Amino acid sequence: MIYGSATLLTLVNLILIKMKRIIFICEGPTEQTFCKNNLQNVFLQKNIYIQTPLIKHSKGGIVRWQILKQQIETHLKSDKSAFVTTFIDYYGVYSKYNFPNWENSEKIQDKNSRMEMIEKGMAENISEELRYRFIPYLQLHEFEGLLFNDINIFYNQIPTNDIVNKEELERTFADYSNPEMINNNKKTSPSHRLSRIIKGYNKIVYGDILAEAIGIENIRAKSPRFNNWIRKLENI
Numbered sequence: 001m002i003y004g005s006a007t008l009l010t011l012v013n014l015i016l017i018k019m020k021r022i023i024f025i026c027e028g029p030t031e032q033t034f035c036k037n038n039l040q041n042v043f044l045q046k047n048i049y050i051q052t053p054l055i056k057h058s059k060g061g062i063v064r065w066q067i068l069k070q071q072i073e074t075h076l077k078s079d080k081s082a083f084v085t086t087f088i089d090y091y092g093v094y095s096k097y098n099f100p101n102w103e104n105s106e107k108i109q110d111k112n113s114r115m116e117m118i119e120k121g122m123a124e125n126i127s128e129e130l131r132y133r134f135i136p137y138l139q140l141h142e143f144e145g146l147l148f149n150d151i152n153i154f155y156n157q158i159p160t161n162d163i164v165n166k167e168e169l170e171r172t173f174a175d176y177s178n179p180e181m182i183n184n185n186k187k188t189s190p191s192h193r194l195s196r197i198i199k200g201y202n203k204i205v206y207g208d209i210l211a212e213a214i215g216i217e218n219i220r221a222k223s224p225r226f227n228n229w230i231r232k233l234e235n236i
Contacts, residue, residue: 019049020083022233023075025068026052027088028061030203031143035087038211039230046234055088062092065099069125076130083236085135085229086122090115091142091184100125111181112225115140135236137229140180144190144203147210148172148179149222154197157213158206162199169197180223 022043026032035052043050053075057067068086075084090111095102100121108114115138122136139145151173154163163169172193176182182190195201211219220227 019047020236021049021051021079021081022236023051023053023079023082023084025071025075025084025086025088026054027092027143028054030207031087031139033204033208034143034211037208038216042216042230043234048234048236062088062097064097065122065125069122072134073127073130076126076133083133083135083233085233086137087143088138089142090138090140091189093138111140115225135229135232140225141182141184142190144194144207145179145182146219146223146226147194147207147214148176148182148190149214149218153210153213157209158198163197164199165197168193178222178224180225 024031024035024039026035032052032054035050040050055061055063055068056071057063072084072086075082093099095106099118101117102121105114105117105121108117118138119136123131123134126134151169154169172182179190182188182193186192191203194203194206198206216230220230
């Protein structure tokens with residue numbers, strides 16, 4: 001059977017209407033590209049369609065909580081069936097951004113518990129009638145940490161001459177069995193490590209290359225906090 005373009009568009013719209021929808025508010029193009037190229041198919045298999053807007057007021061990048069909250073609530077009000085989540089890095093969020101529970105969370109030593117406190121505050125700060133469709137998420141510590149999954153991926157995907165700091169690459173893998181725990185010091189954050197390890201490192205390009213080569217299942221297997229977030233979204 002042959003469909004005209006108008007008929008095909010109608011069919012697509014009918015399919016999308018029946019699908020659940022999650023809006024991922026992405027910190028920047030790196031997270032946005034990862035969602036489009038790596039998460040989209042995962043959720044389509046669950047009959048979930050995802051959209052990936054950037055944080056609006058900065059066109060990517062952390063903003064004050066009140067600005068982000070406004071964007072979250074606007075999405076929730078615009079589509080009363082859609083869920084909204086955030087995909088932003090804990091690294092780069094400071095007290096000046098006034099995220100809920102921030103001061104109390106800083107007193108917690110365990111980083112996972114710290115993230116949970118901030119996320120709880122984010123959810124509770126959203127209007128009561130909307131918050132059940134909001135699933136806050138902070139990536140600990142940085143999206144790029146997820147890329148330290150399998151050292152062989154680096155050797156297979158990056159030209160040998162472009163790996164200019166093999167010692168740091170191997171030391172990072174030796175020191176961190178859970179890549180999410182690679183810390184948020186300005187010298188030792190995942191992205192700063194990658195910029196020293198790979199010549200001409202580009203966050204978007206290499207993030208996409210490495211993430212696709214690793215595969216979502218392997219990322220989930222080694223990054224428990226990320227995995228728990230995806231599981232929540234799959235089960236909405």
